[in-house]
Each structure stands twice: as C-alpha cells, then as structure tokens.
Amino acid sequence: MALPVNIEDLLSKRKVEENRIEFKRGWNPDDIYHSISAFANDIDNLGGGYILVGIDQDSNGLAKRPVFGVPLEQQDKIQKDMVAYNNMISPYYLPRTSFEQVDGKDVFVIWVPAGVNRPYAVPANVTAKVKKPTYYVRSGSSSIVAKGEVHDELMALASHIPFDEQPNPKIKVENLSMVLLRDYLVKVGSRLQESVFQQPMRNTLEQMDLYDGPTENRMLKNVAAMMFCEHPEKIFPYTQAEIVIFPNGRENDPNNFSENIxxxxxxQLINGALTYLKNTIIREYIAKQPDRAESLRYYNYPMPALEETITNAFYHRDYSQYEPVTITVEPNGITVTSIPGPDRSISQAAIQQGMSLRSRRYRNRRLGDFLKELDLTEGRSTGIPTIQTALKENGSPRAIITTDDNRTFIDVFIPIHEGCSDTVVLNREQGVPQGVPQGVPQDNNLDDWIMKQxxxxxxITTQELAISSSRSTKTIKRHIAKIPNIKYIGSGYSGHWEINDKHQK
Incomplete structure (x- = not known):
C-alpha cells in the first residue's frame, strides 16, 4: 500500500513532528510493537506515527544516508509475522505497511494512525511464550509503559475521539471531489496519486485511513469532508469564511461595511481568504531613512502572521458548532474570530501574554496533519509564536489574543503597522479597501503631488509613485497621462522622467 505522504518528508522529519517518527536499523518485533501500541494509543492526540525499518539514525536524529534497507529475502517473512502479531493487539488493530524505495533500497514503513478504539494493549514480548498485555504511550521520542496517572489518563481517553476522526453516516463517497483528492496527493508527493483514477475512489480513501467501522457498515470520517468536499457546509453548516470590512471602524460607523462569504x-477556505486579503488589503510601504541609503520596507500586515492566524482558526474550530470563521478588517487592524476558544487546560495568563498555547486535547488532530502536509501550518503549539515573530520582524505591534472565561470564542487581533495610516479608504477603481500611509495626497491635488515627486x-518609477500615494498603478498612469510635456524614457528602474522647462519653472 502506498503512503499518503512523501517518504523523503519522513526521512528529513520536515512535515511530521520528530516524536512521531522512529527509525529502526533492523526488524525487532518486540520493540517495534511497543511503538505500535504507543502510536495507536496517541495519548497526546498528535495523530499516531511512523516506524521506518531499515534506517540508522545520525546524531541529529535524522536518517543516515544511504539507508541500510531491508533485504529482499526478509520482506515476505516480516509481513507474515505481522499478521500474527497484529492479532495480539487488544482490541484488534491493523497498522498500514508499505515498502518504499530509498537510495536504491527497500525501506519498510509502518504507518500507525491514532486508533479509534483505544486504549490498545500489546504483549511486552510478542515473541515470548508468556505474553503479558501491556499499555504503551509516547514520551518524547520513546515508547514507555503507561503507569500510574499516565495509565489512568489513557483509560479516560477510551470514550474520546477527536471530532475530525469520528465516522459520519451523512458523508457519502459521491460528496467528495476526486479532483481535490488527487490535487492534495500531488501537492504532498504521495505515490497514491498514480492510482486515483485507476481504482474506485473508496479504495484510495481506505488507503488514507479515512474509513471506519465494520466491513458491512463502513463510514467516512469527518475529516474526509473537511478536506475533499467542495461544499462541506452541506454537512457541517456554516463551514465558511466571512470577511467583513468596516472602512471607518465598527464602533464609529457600524452600518457602513462590506461582506464577502x-x-x-x-x-480552499484558507487559501481563498488569504488571497482575498492579499489582493485587497495587504500593502507594501517604502519609507526613506535619513541616515541610510536604503529605504525601509514593511507591510501594513505581514502575510506569515495572517497565514498562521487564519489557518489555526480553521484547524482549531469546532465543526459541530454552526458558526463561521469571521475576519473583520478595521482601520486599526484585522481580527480573526473562531468558535470556541482554547481548551481550559491553557491558562488565561498564557493567552493574555500571547505565549505558545499547548493543549493535549486537539479537536481536529488529523486535519492538522493534512494542513501541515500542505505547508499551511508549521505544527502544533507553534501558531502564536509564529504570529508574534512575523509581526516583530515586520516592525508591527504584537498580536492580542482574547477569550472569555467560558472559552466560547477566541479573537486574534493583528494590529496594523504603526507606520501606516489609522484610516482605510475605498479605492474607486478596484472597489476594495486600501491602507493609506501617513501624508499621502488627496484626490484633488494628486497631479501636483506627482509632479513634485x-x-x-x-x-522614480510608476510603481513607486503608486506605493507612496496608496493608489493603484493604473490610477497613477491615468493621472500622468493628463499632465502635458512629461515622458518616461527607458524602462523599469533604469529609466528616468523628462519634463520641459515650463514645468520645472
């Protein structure tokens, strides 16, 4: 069975957290089945893990290249042994396996998705005659026996399945888009892309662990609709993004707004919201520095901060609550609101200080895996630090995170760069809000302002005039065309303006 991820991403630990990947030089069933139990139990709700057999690990925890590999004569025996060992897991659990070509050799990959019937016990020694069932969990990059409070916590997880991994009888195969499914597999570099159009769609979904339940009543998991349905709002109402723009501020002029759903x-929702903001709101500014030759460049809102904020809003929202993700644009900043707020295990102090918000109870752990494979998010518990770092590098104020005592919502406020105006105007040509730098010209004296520049x-180029005036390039060109006896000689940054003596006087 082909993997739903790229093998090179696993070897380099780029898109899957390090503690979810184990390298084994050889086939050691006792040790390997400890890890299978631990990954299946998934006490931290990280989404299971991967065990790669035939690979040594270097001092940095990465795969040694070229890999050692699994000899061909051992491969059939390993697979037959696993049939017997899988039956020793209680309740029954079937990990996914695949032989992948790396450096001209075969690497045996065991994919262990988080189980829906946890906790899972496995004999401490699957090869011994006396088999004592034992529960294992992950501690960092190791698999350990669950004891004491850890054991009690694992038992408590028996009735808890993250929403995105729950089976849903409302979701049918025909609700999903084969185009979206293949597009995802192509983007992540999975070999499954080769068979999407060569086998029934349900076979591909099965290989991606998106089905659950007995053979006679297989049901798709919620995450399948979240990722591969073009209209998930028909299954989870109000799965949508609402971008609301208040040109004069919500409090100052609540009835003056535009809305885009x-x-x-x-x-698609994440990329659509980011594209809309990039095309209509995000502006780059150039400020001359008196003591330096180079100009200072910054954005009214840095895209990395918005990318992480909006992605996390969709990642952590509760899809069983019929509320949209709302993006509100006002003169002083952008607020992203999602429902509900962070887990109660996260302190108010951590929220108010804008620290890393780490929770052991992810609502949508599998959705997070998919989004990380698409490079839409960096990983778990990194969202707030990533946002604050992007704002700092842009010279912007820190983001402000707000929630209530009942954690019914979370607001992430991204303030506008202090070098930008505290007003937002409507560009008459594009019909979209544009940030305005301090001291930009008014429409009635734009021609004179252009001449002075x-x-x-x-x-100075037309593009630089557009940025400095907070107008579109089309607007600047239209105004220049009305100014007589002016002509740009050359092209790009190598050209210059020629003006007759009349204007210079």
Whole structure:
C-alpha cells in the first residue's frame, strides 16, 4: 500500500513532528510493537506515527544516508509475522505497511494512525511464550509503559475521539471531489496519486485511513469532508469564511461595511481568504531613512502572521458548532474570530501574554496533519509564536489574543503597522479597501503631488509613485497621462522622467 505522504518528508522529519517518527536499523518485533501500541494509543492526540525499518539514525536524529534497507529475502517473512502479531493487539488493530524505495533500497514503513478504539494493549514480548498485555504511550521520542496517572489518563481517553476522526453516516463517497483528492496527493508527493483514477475512489480513501467501522457498515470520517468536499457546509453548516470590512471602524460607523462569504473545502477556505486579503488589503510601504541609503520596507500586515492566524482558526474550530470563521478588517487592524476558544487546560495568563498555547486535547488532530502536509501550518503549539515573530520582524505591534472565561470564542487581533495610516479608504477603481500611509495626497491635488515627486526624483518609477500615494498603478498612469510635456524614457528602474522647462519653472 502506498503512503499518503512523501517518504523523503519522513526521512528529513520536515512535515511530521520528530516524536512521531522512529527509525529502526533492523526488524525487532518486540520493540517495534511497543511503538505500535504507543502510536495507536496517541495519548497526546498528535495523530499516531511512523516506524521506518531499515534506517540508522545520525546524531541529529535524522536518517543516515544511504539507508541500510531491508533485504529482499526478509520482506515476505516480516509481513507474515505481522499478521500474527497484529492479532495480539487488544482490541484488534491493523497498522498500514508499505515498502518504499530509498537510495536504491527497500525501506519498510509502518504507518500507525491514532486508533479509534483505544486504549490498545500489546504483549511486552510478542515473541515470548508468556505474553503479558501491556499499555504503551509516547514520551518524547520513546515508547514507555503507561503507569500510574499516565495509565489512568489513557483509560479516560477510551470514550474520546477527536471530532475530525469520528465516522459520519451523512458523508457519502459521491460528496467528495476526486479532483481535490488527487490535487492534495500531488501537492504532498504521495505515490497514491498514480492510482486515483485507476481504482474506485473508496479504495484510495481506505488507503488514507479515512474509513471506519465494520466491513458491512463502513463510514467516512469527518475529516474526509473537511478536506475533499467542495461544499462541506452541506454537512457541517456554516463551514465558511466571512470577511467583513468596516472602512471607518465598527464602533464609529457600524452600518457602513462590506461582506464577502467564501465557501469550499478547508484548504480552499484558507487559501481563498488569504488571497482575498492579499489582493485587497495587504500593502507594501517604502519609507526613506535619513541616515541610510536604503529605504525601509514593511507591510501594513505581514502575510506569515495572517497565514498562521487564519489557518489555526480553521484547524482549531469546532465543526459541530454552526458558526463561521469571521475576519473583520478595521482601520486599526484585522481580527480573526473562531468558535470556541482554547481548551481550559491553557491558562488565561498564557493567552493574555500571547505565549505558545499547548493543549493535549486537539479537536481536529488529523486535519492538522493534512494542513501541515500542505505547508499551511508549521505544527502544533507553534501558531502564536509564529504570529508574534512575523509581526516583530515586520516592525508591527504584537498580536492580542482574547477569550472569555467560558472559552466560547477566541479573537486574534493583528494590529496594523504603526507606520501606516489609522484610516482605510475605498479605492474607486478596484472597489476594495486600501491602507493609506501617513501624508499621502488627496484626490484633488494628486497631479501636483506627482509632479513634485518627479521633480525631486526623476528616476522614480510608476510603481513607486503608486506605493507612496496608496493608489493603484493604473490610477497613477491615468493621472500622468493628463499632465502635458512629461515622458518616461527607458524602462523599469533604469529609466528616468523628462519634463520641459515650463514645468520645472
């Protein structure tokens, strides 16, 4: 069975957390089945893990290249042994396996998704005559016996399945898009892309661990609709993004706003919201520095901060609550609101200080895996630090995170860069809000302003005039066309303006 991820990403530990990957030089069933139990139990709700047999680990925890591999003469025996060992797991659990070509050799990959019938016990020694059932959990990058409070916590997880992994009888195969499914597999570099159009769609979904239940009543998991349905709002109402723009601020002018509602799969919603903001709101600014030759460049809102904020809003929202993700744009900043708020295990102090919000109870652990494979998020518990770092590097104020005592919502406020205006105007040509830098010209004196800029700097480009005036390039060109006796000689940054003596006087 082909993996739903790229083998090179596992070897380099790029898209899957390090503690979810184990390298084994050889086939050691006792040790390997401890890890299978631990990954299946998934006490931290991280989404299971991967065991790669035939690989040594270097001092940095990465795979040694070239890999050692699994000899061909051992492969059939390993697979037959696993049939017997899998029957020793209680309740029964079947890990996914695949032989992958790496450095011209075969590597045996055991994919262990988090189990829906946890906790799982396995004999401490599957090869011994006396078999004592034992529960294992992950501790960092090791698999250990669950004892004491850890054992009690594992038992308590028996009735808890994250929402995205729950089977849903409302979801049918025909609700899903084969185009979205293949597009995902192509983007992550999975070999499964080769068979999408060569086998029934349900076979591919089965290989991706998106089915659950007995053979006679197989049901798709919620995450299948979140990722591969073009209209998930028909299954989870209000799975949508609502972008609301208040040009003068919500409190100052609550009745003056525009609204744009986006629909689609979760990746489509994230990308659609980011594209809309990038095309209509995000602006780059250039500020001259008196003591330096180079200009200072910054954005009113850095895209990495918005990417992480919006992605996490869809990742952590509760899809059983019929509320949209709302993105509110005001003159002083952008607020992203999702329902509900962070887990109660996260302190108010951590929230108010904008620290890493780490929870052991993820609502949508599998959805997080998919989004990380698509490079839409960096990983678990890294969202807030990533946002704050992006704002700091842009010279922007820190983000402000707000929730209530009952954790019914979470607001992430991304403030506008202090070098930008505290007003938002409507661009008449594009019909979209645009941030305005301090001291930009008014419409009635734009022609004079353009002439002054050209006279002071004959090498200034049309694009630079557009950025400095917070107008579109099309607007600047239209106004320049109305100014007589002015012409740009050359092209790009190598050109210059020529003006007759009349204007210079």
């Amino acid at each position: 986006l629909h689609g799969s979760v990746p 050209i006279l002071s700097n004959p090498n």
